[in-house]
Amino acid sequence: MSRNLVIAAAQLGPIPRAESRSSVVIRMMQLMEKAASRGAELVVFPELALTTFFPRWYLQDQKDIDAFFETQMPSEETQPLFEAAIRLGLSFSFGYAEKTQDAKGETRRFNTSVLVGPSGEVLLKYRKIHLPGHSDHEIWRPFQHLEKRYFEVGDLGFPVAEALGGRIGMCICNDRRWPETFRILGLQRAELVLLGYNTPVHYPPAPDHDHLQDFHNHLSMQAGAYQNGAWVVGVAKAGHEEGCDLIGGSCIIAPTGEIAAKCVTLGDEVIVVECDLDRCREIQDNIFNFAAHRQPDQYGLLVEKA
Amino acid sequence: MSRNLVIAAAQLGPIPRAESRSSVVIRMMQLMEKAASRGAELVVFPELALTTFFPRWYLQDQKDIDAFFETQMPSEETQPLFEAAIRLGLSFSFGYAEKTQDAKGETRRFNTSVLVGPSGEVLLKYRKIHLPGHSDHEIWRPFQHLEKRYFEVGDLGFPVAEALGGRIGMCICNDRRWPETFRILGLQRAELVLLGYNTPVHYPPAPDHDHLQDFHNHLSMQAGAYQNGAWVVGVAKAGHEEGCDLIGGSCIIAPTGEIAAKCVTLGDEVIVVECDLDRCREIQDNIFNFAAHRQPDQYGLLVEKA
Numbered sequence A, B: 001m002s003r004n005l006v007i008a009a010a011q012l013g014p015i016p017r018a019e020s021r022s023s024v025v026i027r028m029m030q031l032m033e034k035a036a037s038r039g040a041e042l043v044v045f046p047e048l049a050l051t052t053f054f055p056r057w058y059l060q061d062q063k064d065i066d067a068f069f070e071t072q073m074p075s076e077e078t079q080p081l082f083e084a085a086i087r088l089g090l091s092f093s094f095g096y097a098e099k100t101q102d103a104k105g106e107t108r109r110f111n112t113s114v115l116v117g118p119s120g121e122v123l124l125k126y127r128k129i130h131l132p133g134h135s136d137h138e139i140w141r142p143f144q145h146l147e148k149r150y151f152e153v154g155d156l157g158f159p160v161a162e163a164l165g166g167r168i169g170m171c172i173c174n175d176r177r178w179p180e181t182f183r184i185l186g187l188q189r190a191e192l193v194l195l196g197y198n199t200p201v202h203y204p205p206a207p208d209h210d211h212l213q214d215f216h217n218h219l220s221m222q223a224g225a226y227q228n229g230a231w232v233v234g235v236a237k238a239g240h241e242e243g244c245d246l247i248g249g250s251c252i253i254a255p256t257g258e259i260a261a262k263c264v265t266l267g268d269e270v271i272v273v274e275c276d277l278d279r280c281r282e283i284q285d286n287i288f289n290f291a292a293h294r295q296p297d298q299y300g301l302l303v304e305k306a
Helices: A021-037 A062-066 A079-088 A173-177 A179-187 A207-228 A277-284 B021-037 B062-066 B079-088 B173-177 B179-187 B207-228 B277-284
Strands: A004-011 A042-044 A091-101 A107-116 A122-127 A160-163 A166-172 A192-197 A231-236 A239-241 A244-246 A251-253 A259-262 A269-276 B004-011 B042-044 B091-101 B107-116 B122-127 B160-163 B166-172 B192-197 B231-236 B239-241 B244-246 B251-253 B259-262 B269-276
Touching: A004 A021, A004 A231, A004 A251, A021 A042, A021 A079, A021 A269, A079 A091, A091 A122, A091 A192, A107 A166, A107 A192, A122 A160, A122 A166, A166 A173, A166 A179, A173 A179, A173 A192, A173 A207, A179 A207, A179 B179, A192 A207, A207 A231, A207 A251, A207 A277, A207 B207, A231 A277, A251 A269, A259 A269, A269 A277, B004 B021, B004 B231, B004 B251, B021 B042, B021 B079, B021 B269, B079 B091, B091 B122, B091 B192, B107 B166, B107 B192, B122 B160, B122 B166, B166 B173, B166 B179, B173 B179, B173 B192, B173 B207, B179 B207, B192 B207, B207 B231, B207 B251, B207 B277, B231 B277, B251 B269, B259 B269, B269 B277
Parallel strands: A004 A042, A042 A091, A166 A192, A192 A231, B004 B042, B042 B091, B166 B192, B192 B231
Antiparallel strands: A004 A269, A091 A107, A107 A122, A160 A166, A231 A251, A239 A244, A251 A259, B004 B269, B091 B107, B107 B122, B160 B166, B231 B251, B239 B244, B251 B259
16 A cells, blocks of 8 residues: 555534534535545544534533434434545544443443544544533633533543554544643554644633634644654634634644645635655654653653642 | 743854863853843853764763863853853853762763852753764764763753742753653743753754754744743754754743744844743643643553653
8 A cells, every 4th residue: 555645634614503414514525525536535524523513502401412412423414424435435534522332331422533444434433532621611701611521531542543554543622732642642653643623712711822823723733743753634623603713724734843734714625635654754763763762761740640 | 039030042153172161151151241231130051052062073082072071060161150140140051061970989971951040059950861863973974963872861850940930940952852851841830941952954864854953943842832831941052063053043932832032143142031930820720731631541651661
């Protein structure tokens, strides 16, 4: 298999609360068709791609919350997406709210992403570990960020899969700000990290930093790429959604940390880059040769409780 | 004590092998005077500030190697620097090659930096942990990078001191590329990280990245600042030194990751910024509130052997 992988970042514009999953899936299929026409072999969609970003609301009725969750994947509404990918011979990844039952029959809810192969099979699943925001209703905020209320911390670690000719890991949104995320993927020699995000421009606890949201987004992802020698594909749900502005800036970043392509709208948009996975070696074998240069004996504090 | 600290980054241009320590100390004192005239309370000098960057040569005679090491600090040649700082009421930090004896009488050699207070007292000492380069003579290289030969891995961890009204940590050169460094300092709630570097433009194992050296320098330091909510002062030895080009780009970075000031020459140059240490809270109490958001249970791989 070639070590060149043609990857599309498929940014989504706003999804109103009233928009159905079926409508969103049609938008995603249109982006998929466009990506395929430009040679893409892998299409990366955002976090919680199927609905509006519901953690912005404090919902008290569990039925209202669960309406945003998927209990099976594919579902009736998402099946056409899987079928389109099979027809186009594409792989794709996307995020969704996952409601499941564990071995004990307990209901569990996660902020999840999956990588789906060209035959419609799930190649990799990840459940978000760094949940941002808060767990209680904070009425002083103009909008809520209740991920800590609606989701549990992911229980799958940061898995890396041999897939599509390379080694692929995933993370989700706030995970990308934490160098621990990229390093744990890097230590598993990930060559490609796929991630989606829903990032409000306005951060209520520190509004003086609102103008820095795009900078912080790219800074975190570029550092993660460079310091681990991995391609990073970061994909936004962007634009003005239910009164809340979300950043765009979806991009594909080389293992050197350079942005190879970047979205320039806040709507549905596709960018495509031919990614040479062998270029990871330029970094991973040299400046960030972990075996030669890391000093794990010195890092004990990283795993101690805060 | 005020939480505003006026900090100078004092970049040094090239130091030829034949230049004496006394001559370098005069240059450093001139920069110190200039910094003081612009209100600086703390002056940060580069790594191995007193001599040329000697790890570029393969030296076989231990006497020739030891000629670049200090056996006491201050020494006769560096005493004027300490006296100037006392006279000006300044604190300062700088790097030097340290030759010492441990409790067993064994000779130890480290790449060291110290922070010296306004009375000439050492407030903080650090010995470089992430030694870059190689330990054997690699004749294919146009110049060597023999830090792994001439120095041991530092044995002081990454200490943080309560000093100058804040919490201060240090690291040295290659340490800055490793997010582990900044995180360990951040977990100790460092508000200010001082570091010096000697970074060749040309990196022999991956010369195609030479044009990215300045980008990688700033990317690593800006990410380290933002992801830990700390001011970072990074200071170069710059310019064409003994046939080797060293990057400049010395800068003072805010806890937001923004570059507040940056050198624009490759020679001796001073930049000064008034740093409000209270601004660290904007990051450390919010997006990077470690107690609220880190997941150390998930980080085991970070401390496992490569």
